[in-house]
Amino acid sequence: MAVELKDLTKSDENYSQWYNELVMKAGLAENSAVRGCMVIKPYGYAIWEKMQRALDDMFKATGHQNAYFPLFIPKSFFSREASHVEGFAKECAVVTHYRLKNDPEGKGVVVDPAAKLEEELIVRPTSETIIWNTYKNWIQSYRDLPILCNQWANVVRWEMRTRLFLRTAEFLWQEGHTAHATREEAIAEAEKMIRVYQEFAEQWMAVPVVVGHKSPNERFAGAEDTLTIEALMQDGKALQSGTSHFLGQNFAKAFDVQYVNKEGKQEYVWATSWGVSTRLMGALIMAHSDNNGLVLPPKLAPIQVVMVPIYKGPEQLQQIVERFEQIASELKKRGISVKIDDRDNVRSGFKFAEYELKGVPVRLAMGPRDMENGTIELARRDTLTKETVSQQGLEDLIEQLMTEIQENIFQKALNYRNSMITKVDSWEEFQQVLEEKGGFLSAHWDGTPETEQAIKEATKATIRCIPVDAEDEEGVCVFSGKPSHRRVLFAKSY
């Protein structure tokens, strides 16, 4: 499949189309034959695997263990937690039968009407219910607590309007589900995990995020508090990138999960849940990429350094590739992943464009003159700059560059994000900044769901979060004029 870079839509012409084309042309994902379900292609999956590995290590370092719970949830489980069923579970894949049979009227297969399930099964949209139904049997005494489980799984939410990675019917995610003896411990867990997500987003994805609480309207169905990390995309829209919920005793009560405390008294267990998904791929792509394609932070790049020989004839090719192999071997010893592209059926200019499209952080090119001079051409994807450097000390330089590029990508995103947080103090200003500039609007809000709803209907902007580090500041709500004690962040969002 030839890469057709020339066809990539410019991001300032049509951001949405640019994104879709980029995801497909860079070989990250594509739509499948099943409505709303995507195929994650090898290059995209390789990035997701790096994300998984880093997150999984962080989960384990904070004391969590992985487990696996069923794909299917009995329909009746959803009704057990009242607000959960209200906020969820409506747009779901429903399994009603368990057998096909040959079509008696012709070829092919039909659903066997005799194989109807007594109770329908729902393909999990999230697993609180089935997990708390299981925890009931795991928890008797305070000695069984805390339970700190995570699962890597696929989930299904029947979205009507889907976009690759950002909103798909099936997606991959992890969901942590923890059980605690006290309210304080559960709240501390929810806070710990949102900080883990923040660290991952900033240190690995190079995406700065705002940590905050969701307003009651935007809370997870069944949660008493939802913490979120909110990232800003280059089109000025926010992307909720991970959430961590303090669930109180809601699920424990719904599934009757009690424990005997140290004093011998029965108490309901306290819960959290927290998750990030393949949506992070969308955040990664939209936070850094440009009109030439992806820009990947080195820590998540499947290929960190690509080497392209510039040659005439097979003899030159062989010599250059041999030298590349020496360099590659040194780089691999330092844990740097390398690809040597010795294809002879495409031109080097085509290869350059392809690896720019794929976001490879560093590109090395070497021709016969470089071989003579002991030099090499080094190009950086993040800055799109190139220079000729000595082969001497090249490995040190590249190792150092990995850190430098990682930091530069983060800093660039941080500067942009910071420039896109605008304090607004009137409704006119709110509307004007939202339309003309976009980004986060830091504004006073009266704290009522009615005002939040009215603002959303008027402008499509929602409260992304009440930042955890929001300062106390007296003011008046931009919409209602009623008193407010701190600013919250509004934005249009994905």
Added chain:
Amino acid sequence: MAVELKDLTKSDENYSQWYNELVMKAGLAENSAVRGCMVIKPYGYAIWEKMQRALDDMFKATGHQNAYFPLFIPKSFFSREASHVEGFAKECAVVTHYRLKNDPEGKGVVVDPAAKLEEELIVRPTSETIIWNTYKNWIQSYRDLPILCNQWANVVRWEMRTRLFLRTAEFLWQEGHTAHATREEAIAEAEKMIRVYQEFAEQWMAVPVVVGHKSPNERFAGAEDTLTIEALMQDGKALQSGTSHFLGQNFAKAFDVQYVNKEGKQEYVWATSWGVSTRLMGALIMAHSDNNGLVLPPKLAPIQVVMVPIYKGPEQLQQIVERFEQIASELKKRGISVKIDDRDNVRSGFKFAEYELKGVPVRLAMGPRDMENGTIELARRDTLTKETVSQQGLEDLIEQLMTEIQENIFQKALNYRNSMITKVDSWEEFQQVLEEKGGFLSAHWDGTPETEQAIKEATKATIRCIPVDAEDEEGVCVFSGKPSHRRVLFAKSY
């Protein structure tokens, strides 16, 4: 949850019950609220993760990449490959609706009849069809080949009689799906991957396997040849532990996947698929465990060394734990995983039994006298022996023991397996050995499906495989008396 070791059924009294209890009591898995679906508990999942990591590394070392394809498959896809639909796809979870709604007649939710899918979706029982439908768009020219993809996923086959790990409605697996330009290359790939499985089973699981071809009756639906690894459990029954299929051009023709070869001519693509699943957990458990519980090979043990303090009072406990921590730190540097069990609410005898149940390869115990003498008690799970050794050089000893135990467990299983391959040359002998001894029967077979079927009906034994290294040997079929050119392996199986 207290471990109730005393209740573990003896394996020679009731092997099946022993297995079920062991899986649950050792904290590996349990049945869920959803018929046929299991919960894989943290300790079981930790073993599965180690299996996954080792296999994944082997797949990548042989040039494969991971990708992810949809959970759902349109019903019509199954009809495209005739023998595939015949052999498969009948006992499946069928999604017919995509929405629930509040029950108009009361509380709870019901399926919304207005949200019926135009075409039903099947929860994948295996992914050949959706993947080959996708490959059609990835493959145009010989330059796009080979495609070497693997996916880690959950699949669902609506089994009526389920057993934890061995046969569950939902299970976890990996499925490799490769596309090749030539028949020879595809056959070589199928052979390469069955050897990867063999290496994994023997080197990591310490389970010896026979590599062979399935008879046509037992082939995968849609395959031209199925290679298998067959392991022997301690009750004398065989367990198919992994398969690798040469699919010919069957799926390429069903989904019209053609490529332009070097001569500019259109040709159909050649295919393989190969998979292992959480069934391997069953093989691991049944190959090595005993009446005291699991016996885990060190390479797959989540905890390789457990340390139990023998103490009176908190002061002794603290001193011993401090010394343990020094040893643990040294062991961790060598990549050995360690747990110090300093619980003060259970006796050390209880702990000993618990870690035997959980199959921890090495147990260290230390009391005040050991502290004085510079000694430590070291117990091996595989031999159930213990000895007092010097703390001096302990880390070297343990590192060496990891290798020794791994090899010992394999050797023991190999000796048993070899002792359970019996050459039989008459029908009387066949029946007698099968009933009285069990294991593999190496016997002549006339090569017809009719004879295979008749033997199965008479004895429940099936042809497990035609070993790849079966020698040419003239003989007569044990059942029909017709001529045969080599022996095949029969056994009762899981």
